[in-house]
Amino acid sequence: MSAKIIDGKAFAAGVRGRVASHVARLKADHGITPGLAVVLVGEDPASEVYVRSKGKSTVEAGMNSYEHKLDADTSEATLLALIDALNKDPAVNGILVQLPLPKHLDADLVINAIDPAKDVDGFHISNVGLLGTGQKSMVPCTPLGCLMMLRDHHGSLSGLDAVVVGRSNIVGKPMAQLLLGDSCTVTIAHSRTKDLAEVCRRADILVAAVGRPEMIPGDWVKPGATVIDVGINRIERDGKTKLVGDVHYASCAEVAGAITPVPGGVGPMTIACLLANTLTAACRANGLPEPEGLTA
């Protein structure tokens, strides 16, 4: 074991602390309390847990949390009317619609009905395009968290070779955009990539986001590289359930210079970045400077 372990829990706590102190300043200096509205449709138990924990963290950071729970059979028109009202409500700076939605609702349509400036998940098609063209946008939380950890570890990322494994809309693609924005040379690899091992071996920064348990072994990692493991996979081992990432932790940690564990790596950053995005949206909505170090 040679790699430095990047402690996502501690890092996320630091981000949340910085968000909270910025929020306190906003209140004291400008009388502004940022607000996050979370919309949950139906009774998916996992979603209920997420929504509760988001609400709790929001309040802990000193912001207002507005929860909207709708019945599973809520019509599209009712949901769109709620989003319209939240778009117009000046007390609401961020709107998050918990996914997945019940099958009769069109998630794309609903997400794209959110005011892009309040789209704290960064999933609105305009935010995707703004990020893609290097303009000010709301950035999806998980890749933003990865970027913050990378910047913290490396200082400057400029000129480093980065390989992102996985081209999902919520992690792989925005991650690639963010790394390009920080002047990395970026390769996006995926299931159709021919010699994945070889591609991974040239990375100074290796981001794994494929959702396949322990698929990247240590001998795919360049000695000294930084490994960011976004995967969270539940597996059975020795009769017990266990969470593992997309990289084989033990063998990668032998080779890497720094590595995020699973759990306790990227995971805790997601909610921290949701809070950071809500704060950023509140600052922009009020024409105030953005919080430093908490945005892309």
Add this chain to the structure above:
Amino acid sequence: MSATIIDGRAMARRIQAAAAVEAAELARAGWAPRLVSLSVGATAAAELYVRNQRRQAAAAGIGFEARDYPATISAEELGGVIAGLNADPRVHGIVIQRPLPAAIPVRALQRAIHPLKDVEGLHPASIGNIVYDDLALGPCTARAAVEILRALPLDPAGLEVTVIGHSELVGKPVAFLLMGLGATVTVCHALSREVAAHARRADAVFVAVGRPGLVTAEMLKPGAALIDIGINRVETPEGPRLVGDADFETCAEVAGWITPVPGGVGPVTVAMLMQNAVRATRMQMERYRGAYAGGQ
């Protein structure tokens, strides 16, 4: 000379002919496609574009109206012009000729265009759509470059591609379009180390930097495809000449396929504008029928 020289003009004629068939069909349905081009101030470069676009539009049976505004027009007035064109059902696409005077914020104007009339594919929503693999109205230059690759006898899935240049309007969209086709894409730029090594590994190289002679023969894998998106005016003893970003003579010795400048990506770009014009018209027709005509 071993490379096959790609004939962009012939390809443009094929795309234009297909657009002409569609335009005629739309006209029979009462939806004759029509573009409006906005030029601000007198610029020779823009006049050349307008002339090319007018000629191709005429050949494809697409209406084309060029409007000239004085360099003194304000951004607000131009915004008003665009709002009017957005609302005008007889206009199906809006083209903003660049360069614009420095006082006019070009991105704000691009954002002001209704996404369904964004035939240049530069609205954030259009870019967002290509990131999400929805190729409704992609940016013309990037789509042209990728169409050229698709016309070659190479399977894009699993193809190693290096994109040199990560501009928002060309390099990045090219990378996302290629990724959507299953290529393993590496994006290099001014701060990349070892651009030559990345290029030499690639089955196809796209270059869009704006620097003559940037790509040389020793940067290419023998037999690779070289798509040159650069257009540079250089002075020669025989007078000014247009060249791309590649050193054409030496690269043609090594490459398997190469696009010339002029006559490569350029003409295909204008043809893509015509394809976008008929697509945009069709999308507007379908939207209208869905919303107001009971699906008729």
